[in-house]
Every structure is written in structure tokens, then in C-alpha cells.
Amino acid sequence: MDFSSKLLENAVNEISQLPGIGKRTALRLALHLLRQPEENTSSLAEAITKLRSEIKFCKRCHNISDFELCEICKNPNRNPEVVCVVEDVRDVMAIENTSQFKGTYHVLGGKISPMDGIGPNDLTIHSLVEKVKSGTIKELIFALSSTMEGDTTNFYIFKQIEPFNVLTTTIARGIAVGDELEYADEVTLGRSIVNRIPFENSLKI
Amino acid sequence: MDFSSKLLENAVNEISQLPGIGKRTALRLALHLLRQPEENTSSLAEAITKLRSEIKFCKRCHNISDFELCEICKNPNRNPEVVCVVEDVRDVMAIENTSQFKGTYHVLGGKISPMDGIGPNDLTIHSLVEKVKSGTIKELIFALSSTMEGDTTNFYIFKQIEPFNVLTTTIARGIAVGDELEYADEVTLGRSIVNRIPFENSLKI
Ligand SMILES: [Zn+2]
Ligand SMILES: [Zn+2]
Numbered sequence: 341m342d343f344s345s346k347l348l349e350n351a352v353n354e355i356s357q358l359p360g361i362g363k364r365t366a367l368r369l370a371l372h373l374l375r376q377p378e379e380n381t382s383s384l385a386e387a388i389t390k391l392r393s394e395i396k397f398c399k400r401c402h403n404i405s406d407f408e409l410c411e412i413c414k415n416p417n418r419n420p421e422v423v424c425v426v427e428d429v430r431d432v433m434a435i436e437n438t439s440q441f442k443g444t445y446h447v448l449g450g451k452i453s454p455m456d457g458i459g460p461n462d463l464t465i466h467s468l469v470e471k472v473k474s475g476t477i478k479e480l481i482f483a484l485s486s487t488m489e490g491d492t493t494n495f496y497i498f499k500q501i502e503p504f505n506v507l508t509t510t511i512a513r514g515i516a517v518g519d520e521l522e523y524a525d526e527v528t529l530g531r532s533i534v535n536r537i538p539f540e541n542s543l544k545i
Numbered sequence: 546m547d548f549s550s551k552l553l554e555n556a557v558n559e560i561s562q563l564p565g566i567g568k569r570t571a572l573r574l575a576l577h578l579l580r581q582p583e584e585n586t587s588s589l590a591e592a593i594t595k596l597r598s599e600i601k602f603c604k605r606c607h608n609i610s611d612f613e614l615c616e617i618c619k620n621p622n623r624n625p626e627v628v629c630v631v632e633d634v635r636d637v638m639a640i641e642n643t644s645q646f647k648g649t650y651h652v653l654g655g656k657i658s659p660m661d662g663i664g665p666n667d668l669t670i671h672s673l674v675e676k677v678k679s680g681t682i683k684e685l686i687f688a689l690s691s692t693m694e695g696d697t698t699n700f701y702i703f704k705q706i707e708p709f710n711v712l713t714t715t716i717a718r719g720i721a722v723g724d725e726l727e728y729a730d731e732v733t734l735g736r737s738i739v740n741r742i743p744f745e746n747s748l749k750i
Contacts, residue, residue: 342641344616344634345609351596354589358574364727369563371634373597374609381597384559385590391556392578392586404550404579411549429549429576436547 402447402464404429412436412444419443421478425468425497427451427490431483443481446471451489452496465497472501482510512537607652607669609634617641617649624648626683629738630673630702632656632695635727636688643735648686651676656694657701670702677706686741687715690726703744713744 343349348370355366373381397403398410401423405411412418412432422443426432432445448463460466471477480501484490498508514532515524524532548554553575560571578586602608603615606628610616617623617637627648631637637650653668665671676682685706689695703713717740726734 342638344603344637345600345611347592347596347600347611348609348634351592354592357585357589359577360570360573365565367635367638368565370593370596372564373593374600378597380562381593384562385594387552387556387559388575388578388586389590391552391575392583395550395552395579398549404553406550406552429553430572432549433547433572 397447401445402449402467403432403445417442420476422481423468423471423477423479424481424483426483427485435483443479448484448493451484451487452493453489460496463493465500468497469500472504472506475504477506479507479509482508486513602652606650607654607672608637608650622647625681627686628673628676628682628684629686629688631688631726632690639727639729639734640688640738643731643738645735645738648684653689653698656689656692657698658694665701668698670705673702674705677709677711680709682711684712684714686738687713687744688726688738699744714741715744716741 343352348367351370351373352363352366355361355369356363358366361369373384394406396405396407398405398413399408400413401410403410403412407414413420419442423446424435424441424443425446425448426435427448427450429447432447435441435445446464446468448465448468450458450463452458452460452463472480480497482494482497484493494510501508512535513528514535515521515528521529548557553572556575556578557568557571560566560574561568563571566574578589599611601610601612603610603618604613605618606615608615608617612619618625624647628651629640629646629648630651630653631640632653632655634652637652640646640650651669651673653670653673655663655668657663657665657668677685685702687699687702689698699715706713716734717737729737
């Protein structure tokens, strides 16, 4: 692209570093900012700068937090003996939105993925194993996405904690509520049949 | 969404003010920044802040510029007597990419659009008419997108400058009617400039 301004070119280059945002979209966003009051741009810039420089990660569960301990870990009504293992903050938010879970979390920060150069030491697995060793956890719920990387990560953690006395479960895979059976993929449908539950149990939710 | 951090919530709210970016995408972008080195976020924040606070608009053609006069207006090889009227900076970039045009530009800053509350005074039409009055322009090429708003704007300007002795042309419609200029391929756009026709002729179709 042939920019008439170094300032514009630089802004477009920076914006297009963001994932999923190409040069054309970046240019559209930059020109949008130029049409808005200057305060809009400065509050956007300040918000992302503060986010990056001041954010903390909960020292117990590694969830994003503004304090040493996150709101969930701090909450006395949440059960620290039941720990749901998730990939990242978005999964915590998704599960919290269901209002179905009263335990706590452990945020791994990703999945083991040799293709992307992500090994166990790039994740918070060590800290999870230490928590299990210390005997504070009764149940560990695996809630990683059911991809090859998710399964690998589940299995790696499972092997690490096997010697210790902790119940290990995994969230049920099945047909989404409201989905037509005929459109479900075979693997999901297969699992939902194999892992069927007593009908009465489904009525309790 | 139920955020575990005010800093994150604030950043997501700010990012999702950008056009075409919803809360979910904004969250993905914010979490991406958190995984990158802090310098990435600060250089992004600095680039957009500087863009907004330091950008200038060329005092002759209203193109975006880092100086009083833009590179095109400053260039002695560009013909100031042939002026191409465009909506915004993206159109200047699109036409420059064709290398088919050796005149200069006049950037309107939009189109007349009563629906969006944009009238002639919100655009740089007055400054264009003054340039025509002063006799420095021999040919005015309309290169607005061929929408109802574009046609309205062309016609409004045409009526204003009709009393003065200036050739008025419009880029050839090799570009599909209703298409935005910036998405046209270079060859089509280049030809449409070379084959421009008198504006009056375009009214007959
Ligand atoms: Zn926590
Ligand atoms: Zn200029």
C-alpha cells in the first residue's frame, strides 16, 4: 500500500499485527479513529496499555485478575476442593456464565502442542500438580477442548497426578441442547450414546 | 460477559467500540496482547495515539499528510490543473496504486448523505469550489463511488461549478455500479481513469 503519511502507515502496520486483522481492515480502523474525537483514541490506547502493564494473574488459579487472588478464589462460597482445569480465561468466563459450577478453576494458559512449540513447561501444569500433591484437591474436572492437543494435555496431567488420591472427571461430551441430532458429527453423537446417563439425572438440571 | 478483571473489561469495552469488532473479537484481541511482550502493546498504543494527535490534512487537497502539503501536491511532476475528486484517503491510495494518474486530488471527506446527517458543509466542497473559482483547475474528474450518495454529491458539485469554465469528467464505469472504489482491481480502476468521459454524458445513461 502506498500511504501518504508515515504516521498512518505506522498505525496500520501496528494494528495489522493483531491476529485476524489484515492491512485493509487496519486502514479502515485507523481512518475511523481519525474521524472520532481525540479522546476516543487516547482512552483506547490507555486501556490496552494499562491492561498489559497492570494485569495480574491469580497466584492460586492463574486466572486473569486485578489482585493477587481472583474473585473466584477469594469467594468463600466457592469450593476449593473441586477444581476445573481449563485452557484460558475465556473458558472460565463461558463456564461462569452457566452458573452451574460452584468449585474453582485452574487456568493452564494453553494446551500442549508440539506443532506450535508449546510444551508442559510453557503451561501452569507444575503448579497444578503441586496443588494435587499437597492434598487440597478432591476432584479435578478436565474441561479442555476435545482436540488432539486437549486430549494430549489431559493425559499428560492425568499421568502426573495418578499416584495421588484425587478423583478425575471430564465434562460430558454430547449433543448441544437445542441441536438437531441429524446435524451432529458422528464422534460427538457416538460419545453421547456411549456416555448416556440415567434419564432422571437429566431432569435435575 | 462476566470478566474477572476491571482492566480486562475496560480494554474489551474500548476495543469493541471499533467498527466491525464485537465483544468476543475484542476479548480475543485483548488476550492476544496479554500473551505478547509488553513492547508490542506500547508500540501499538503509541502508534494510534500519535496518528490521532499529530496527523495533518494537506491544506490544498485535504489528503492525509504528515506535513502542510502532501507528497502529491508537493510533487512538481503532478499536474495541479487536473484534479480528481474522491471521497477519502483510501480512494487516493487505490488510484495511486494504478500509476495511471498524474494529476492531483481533492479529498471530500465523505459523500452527501442526508440519512447519515452529512450535508455539503460537512465536506470540503466549499474549498473545492473556491479552487475552481480561482481558475487554477482545468479539469475536474469525479471519482466517487457510484451509489446514490455519490451521484448526489457529484451533481451538487457540478451545479456549483457549472458557471465557471472547467471541464468536468467522471471516471469510466468499468467498475460495477454500486461497488466501492477501494475494492476494485487495479487494471479496471486504471482503465476507468484513462477512459473518463464528460460528466454531462454520464447523466444521459
Ligand atoms: Zn484464582
Ligand atoms: Zn495535497
